[in-house]
Amino acid sequence: MSTPTLEKQDQAPEPADATAAHTITVTFRIRRFNPEVAAESYWEDFQLDIDPKERVLDGLHKIKWDHDGTLTFRRSCAHGICGSDAMRINGRNRLACKTLIKDINPEKPITVEAIKGLTVLKDLVVDMDPFFQAYRDVMPFLITTGNEPTRERLQTAEDRERFDDTTKCILCAACTSSCPVFWNDGQYFGPAAIVNAHRFIFDSRDEGGEQRLEILNDRDGVWRCRTTFNCTDACPRGIEVTKAIQEVKRALITRRF
Amino acid sequence: MKIHKYDTVIVGAGGAGMRAAIESTKRSRTAVLTKLYPTRSHTGAAQGGMAAALANVEEDNWEWHTFDTIKGGDYLVDQDAAEILAKEAIDSVLDLEKMGLPFNRTPDGTIDQRRFGGHSRNHGEAPVRRSCYASDRTGHMILQTLYQNCVKEGVEFYNEFYVLDLLMTEVDGVKRTAGVVAYELATGELHVFQAKAVVFASGGCGKFFKVTSNAHTLTGDGQAVAYRRGLPLEDMEFFQFHPTGIWRMGILLTEGARGEGGILRNKDGERFMEKYAPVMKDLASRDVVSRSIYTEIREGRGCGPEGDHVFLDLTHLPPEQLDAKLPDITEFARTYLGIEPYTDPIPIQPTAHYTMGGIPTNVEGEVLSDNDTVVPGLYAAGEVACVSVHGANRLGTNSLLDINVFGRRAGIAAAEYSATADFVELPEDPAGFVRDQVENLRDATGSERVTEVRRALQETMDKNVMVFRTEQTLKEAVEEIGSLRERFKNCSVQDKGKRFNTDLLEALELGNLLDLAEVMAISALARKESRGGHYREDYPNRDDVNFMRHTMAYREVGADGSESIRLDYKPVVQTRYQPMERKY
Numbered sequence: 001m002s003t004p005t006l007e008k009q010d011q012a013p014e015p016a017d018a019t020a021a022h023t024i025t026v027t028f029r030i031r032r033f034n035p036e037v038a039a040e041s042y043w044e045d046f047q048l049d050i051d052p053k054e055r056v057l058d059g060l061h062k063i064k065w066d067h068d069g070t071l072t073f074r075r076s077c078a079h080g081i082c083g084s085d086a087m088r089i090n091g092r093n094r095l096a097c098k099t100l101i102k103d104i105n106p107e108k109p110i111t112v113e114a115i116k117g118l119t120v121l122k123d124l125v126v127d128m129d130p131f132f133q134a135y136r137d138v139m140p141f142l143i144t145t146g147n148e149p150t151r152e153r154l155q156t157a158e159d160r161e162r163f164d165d166t167t168k169c170i171l172c173a174a175c176t177s178s179c180p181v182f183w184n185d186g187q188y189f190g191p192a193a194i195v196n197a198h199r200f201i202f203d204s205r206d207e208g209g210e211q212r213l214e215i216l217n218d219r220d221g222v223w224r225c226r227t228t229f230n231c232t233d234a235c236p237r238g239i240e241v242t243k244a245i246q247e248v249k250r251a252l253i254t255r256r257f
Numbered sequence: 258m259k260i261h262k263y264d265t266v267i268v269g270a271g272g273a274g275m276r277a278a279i280e281s282t283k284r285s286r287t288a289v290l291t292k293l294y295p296t297r298s299h300t301g302a303a304q305g306g307m308a309a310a311l312a313n314v315e316e317d318n319w320e321w322h323t324f325d326t327i328k329g330g331d332y333l334v335d336q337d338a339a340e341i342l343a344k345e346a347i348d349s350v351l352d353l354e355k356m357g358l359p360f361n362r363t364p365d366g367t368i369d370q371r372r373f374g375g376h377s378r379n380h381g382e383a384p385v386r387r388s389c390y391a392s393d394r395t396g397h398m399i400l401q402t403l404y405q406n407c408v409k410e411g412v413e414f415y416n417e418f419y420v421l422d423l424l425m426t427e428v429d430g431v432k433r434t435a436g437v438v439a440y441e442l443a444t445g446e447l448h449v450f451q452a453k454a455v456v457f458a459s460g461g462c463g464k465f466f467k468v469t470s471n472a473h474t475l476t477g478d479g480q481a482v483a484y485r486r487g488l489p490l491e492d493m494e495f496f497q498f499h500p501t502g503i504w505r506m507g508i509l510l511t512e513g514a515r516g517e518g519g520i521l522r523n524k525d526g527e528r529f530m531e532k533y534a535p536v537m538k539d540l541a542s543r544d545v546v547s548r549s550i551y552t553e554i555r556e557g558r559g560c561g562p563e564g565d566h567v568f569l570d571l572t573h574l575p576p577e578q579l580d581a582k583l584p585d586i587t588e589f590a591r592t593y594l595g596i597e598p599y600t601d602p603i604p605i606q607p608t609a610h611y612t613m614g615g616i617p618t619n620v621e622g623e624v625l626s627d628n629d630t631v632v633p634g635l636y637a638a639g640e641v642a643c644v645s646v647h648g649a650n651r652l653g654t655n656s657l658l659d660i661n662v663f664g665r666r667a668g669i670a671a672a673e674y675s676a677t678a679d680f681v682e683l684p685e686d687p688a689g690f691v692r693d694q695v696e697n698l699r700d701a702t703g704s705e706r707v708t709e710v711r712r713a714l715q716e717t718m719d720k721n722v723m724v725f726r727t728e729q730t731l732k733e734a735v736e737e738i739g740s741l742r743e744r745f746k747n748c749s750v751q752d753k754g755k756r757f758n759t760d761l762l763e764a765l766e767l768g769n770l771l772d773l774a775e776v777m778a779i780s781a782l783a784r785k786e787s788r789g790g791h792y793r794e795d796y797p798n799r800d801d802v803n804f805m806r807h808t809m810a811y812r813e814v815g816a817d818g819s820e821s822i823r824l825d826y827k828p829v830v831q832t833r834y835q836p837m838e839r840k841y
């Protein structure tokens with residue numbers, strides 16, 4: 001199959017049509033909060049004409065740039081790799097830059113609010129410090145003993161595969177802030193920290209597994225997880241978060257990893 | 258206003274900044290000031306890999322890598338620097354592996370390597386497997402690994418601190434580094450960081466283009482600050498257009514897709530790169546491939562009803578290979594285009610990608626105030642800097658390399674300097690300039706909107722300063738940018754608050770982009786030749802007699818306060834490679 005494109009092009013839905021601009025009117029219902037102005041949050045509606053193939057982030061930009069410059073949110077890469085813009089969209093945690101308007105029923109108002117369980121600082125911006133603190137607490141770095149080898153440490157492709165999934169994490173907090181246990185008790189490490197502990201515990205080059213397991217054996221550790229799968233559903237990187245947590249629990253019982 | 262005192266201050270927490278911080282924190286009291294949380298930086302968007310002649314999978318050596326880098330940069334590369342880059346590449350990759358980076362592995366368990374554009378065996382004979390990679394998220398893994406090691410070393414971060422000014426004080430007739438001024442996004446408060454050494458590692462400025470792979474936040478903040486303080490900017494006319502951005506959106510699809518066997522096709526299904534680069538084909542250097550794509554489009558062989566893109570075809574590759582080697586970019590195609598890359602080709606177009614030029618430095622990362630004078634205590638590394646290892650066109654996988662090699666060098670050099678140097682006195686009212694800048698914008702009542710000025714800037718840059726340039730398009734750009742700079746003075750923001758005022762932040766960023774766009778257009782206008790990423794249709798050939806030299810652009814302020822740009826030139830460092838015609 002060296003020149004497959006021609007016939008395919010004819011049959012495949014023409015991508016040009018797929019992106020040709022046709023706009024629809026959409027209501028964005030955004031939970032606003034600015035303690036400089038008022039102590040309480042409130043909902044505000046914005047009507048936009050927008051191509052449904054655009055991202056929710058594009059909608060937020062349109063509002064900020066063309067209607068209300070005070071609307072505040074974090075974003076950077078705009079394609080799902082920097083982890084800046086996790087928010088609650090129609091009641092579910094997602095990245096605004098990875099959610100297309102057409103995929104979230106634009107006939108009804110699209111609700112957008114800050115992720116839960118972390119202090120809201122302004123509009124969609126939350127205080128990320130507790131989240132990063134939990135991450136730092138699991139010692140998220142390779143721990144080794146003895147002299148460093150001259151060349152690279154060897155690792156088989158199979159050994160690498162064991163933690164491949166959890167290396168994808170972009171620290172967006174979509175999982176942790178969708179977890180009912182975390183909502184009730186901010187002391188719980190939360191799924192993201194456990195995912196990042198998993199990434200090292202199951203790395204064949206690492207020698208800090210026991211230490212990390214002890215940290216996660218704590219009363220605010222993995223045993224708090226009630227396997228509600230919210231985290232797995234929320235993860236924009238498709239990481240099997242619950243499975244990773246289960247693997248850590250099993251490692252705690254068997255002490256094998 | 259708060260005043261802080263550190264030996265070393267690093268501005269930016271992408272790959273270069275964090276690599277520098279790991280070294281500098283071990284040796285001196287260091288603070289990292291970053292506009293974004295560290296793991297948000299655009300290093301994380303890099304996909305394909307990091308070049309190093311490890312020779313794990315086939316014969317290779319650093320000398321071949323040096324040659325490819327120089328040829329790729331169309332002989333505008335400083336050859337001594339390229340040699341350092343290629344030599345230190347090997348330890349740089351091994352260091353990252355030891356820090357924990359999960360590289361893909363060969364059957365022997367060593368680091369696997371794959372092909373990438375412009376990287377060849379024995380001076381252009383055939384493509385070579387030199388790129389060390391972690392799936393198609395190598396940049397993400399580098400960013401995570403460096404952050405993890407910053408956590409391990411206890412690096413001190415000031416997150417969401419936006420640096421708006423560089424402080425220098427004249428001592429015995431020499432301008433020395435005194436510190437920086439930063440705006441704290443959460444509170445609107447100004448902070449002065451007095452420091453013996455400052456390292457700029459704040460990234461590129463691609464956001465002045467519309468179709469770009471760059472993040473919203475890549476607004477040339479470091480370059481603009483240095484330039485405003487009278488330091489030159491080198492080779493700003495050289496900007497890289499990556500051949501494969503997602504059509505209209507500009508989202509990067511790695512060259513690794515072609516390294517894995519992906520093929521570019523026009524509307525007739527023809528593999529057109531065979532015409533333009535018979536040996537390297539789809540893996541010719543990026544400037545060559547981007548021009549070829551636009552040539553196809555201009556000659557009516559583009560795809561779609563408007564004939565404005567071509568296809569990246571991965572359909573002949575086994576789905577297992579795509580899943581294992583290119584999972585992220587295939588997902589981008591699914592998410593943003595609704596296309597299944599197993600069965601359908603992906604519409605692409607060149608996308609503004611990388612700033613080859615920047616703040617001039619020597620190979621230790623020390624910033625230069627002219628062709629050879631070092632500014633004591635000032636360093637730069639990564640995309641913000643111009644060493645120059647990329648010359649007129651950077652090779653793929655050499656930027657992840659650059660941030661590691663020169664980030665490390667700058668971090669060590671800065672910390673060693675601050676270990677022996679004394680603090681320089683802060684200038685009087687150190688935050689005064691920034692206070693005025695911020696307050697003026699916040700209080701402004703003008704009728705112009707930041708959005709509109711930025712849109713117009715992006716339009717004119719895409720139209721006039723892209724892959725093909727002429728005297729006429731560049732003059733048009735210069736004129737347009739001039740009037741946009743005037744309009745900017747009349748811009749106001751709607752958010753007048755102190756807390757997380759991103760409205761104000763975007764206005765400040767636009768100010769930076771406008772300054773840098775002007776430098777870029779004027780530098781490009783003066784370079785009457787074609788070389789690497791700078792292609793002049795009215796001067797289609799390289800002119801080594803007149804232009805084998807780096808551009809140095811200075812901001813001049815007249816007695817009446819009027820601003821202008823003065824261009825000067827700096828010789829290219831040549832060691833063992835004579836310029837040859839570039840063929841792929």
Ligand code: SF4
Nearest residue numbers: 169170172173175235
């Ligand atoms: S595991 Fe997924 S949802 Fe959780 S922080 Fe990482 S990327 Fe985000």
Ligand code: FES
Nearest residue numbers: 076078082083097
């Ligand atoms: S803006 Fe980077 S993940 Fe959405």
